[in-house]
Amino acid sequence: MKLLDISEVAHQSGVAASALRHYEEKGLIHSVGRRGLKRLFGPEVLDQLSIIRLGKQAGFSLEEIKGMFGPDGRPSLSRTLLLNKADDLDDQITRLTALRDMIRHVADCTAPRHIDCPRFQKLIRVSARKNAPVSNKF
Secondary structure, three states: OOOEEHHHHHHHHOOOHHHHHHHHHHOOOOOOEEEOOEEEEOOOHHHHHHHHHHHHHHOOOHHHHHOOEOOOOOEOOOHHHHHHHHHHHHHHHHHHHHHHHHHHHHHHOOOOOHHHOHHHHHHHHHHHOOOOOOOOOO
């Protein structure tokens, strides 16, 4: 098994060495030794970093991502957690789609000024309410 030093892992994964040290501090990855002052990692760390990257892109916290690895560092994914996150992403996509459509309408509105657009007025009223969802029914 060829060990990779931290600079090799950073280069191959595209993850900064400072982030690698942070992930190790948080317990997401583990070095297996040192060569001089440089941390050494097994080649499996590259797969672990790919899972961390995907998890972050999906909106998982580092603590949630940490729970996606078993004690041996191999993936141990909770199907329930994944399904719940997929549902959260569906909700976010719905909200963002509605917001995008509203912004496009306001940009294309023929009202002389944006503030005169009835839909823009509704957007302003809805967004003034804390945690108010934007809907397609604007």
